[in-house]
Amino acid sequence: MLVVAAAVAAAVRIRTSVVVVSVRGNSMAPAIRDGERVVVRRRPLARIRRGDVVVLRPPETSERDGGYGTDRHGAGWNVKRVTALPGEPVPAGTAGAGPRDTVPPGSLVVRGDNPDSIDSRHRGFFPGDQLLGTVVRRLGAPRAPGA
Template sequence: MLTRFPWFVVRVSGGSMAPALHDGDLLLARRYRGQPLRVGDIVVLHRPTGPVRLPPGAEIQAGPVAPQRPGRLVKRIAGLVGPDAMIVLGDSPGYDSRLFGPVPVATTIGVMVRKLRTA
């Protein structure tokens, strides 16, 4: 089972992380297993496909999300909302917390370690 491996490679799709990352860049990521996340970390997360459900007690409203295809996003953590939610943004405007609000930390798949190859 692939989830046993601590590392994985992800390909950036789209331009929302430019100028730091570009469409086609390959990234090495460390699988997320509950380690502390920090503002500024670039994370791979499950794409919100409907209204975001925040953990109990979160005070920030999530915005409505138009139906999206399942998949992954690569975004930068712009803020932490308590221990269970985060605000994720692209370095350029795109599909991020400006549209769908904070997301649960549990949607995190991995944390970028370094860029392997530039497209």
């Protein structure tokens, strides 16, 4: 009986550790295109590395952002690449930061691969507590019904 309970608990943990997000917009093009789906592994800020493609809860003004995704429940998320972590020097062009500033604790600097992306260049630091996780795999676009 205990073995079954442990297996069920492990299955639940595995199921909730990854999320599929459908990308809307071109902020990560050409790496990830509009309409593609990606697998996101939930990760805390401490496990994030510079260069990771992450999914974060968007700021209030996300309607203007050309790089967001939704999970299967329709919740909106920003899909961006990490360019600086807490304690690192702030990259040039980050909104609200000076040339000698460092990224504050609990924050990230993120940018879309597309230069037209609305990201830290416009919004400054993204709070790490808005982080869903890292993109671990592209699934491509969903198949059309009957295809």
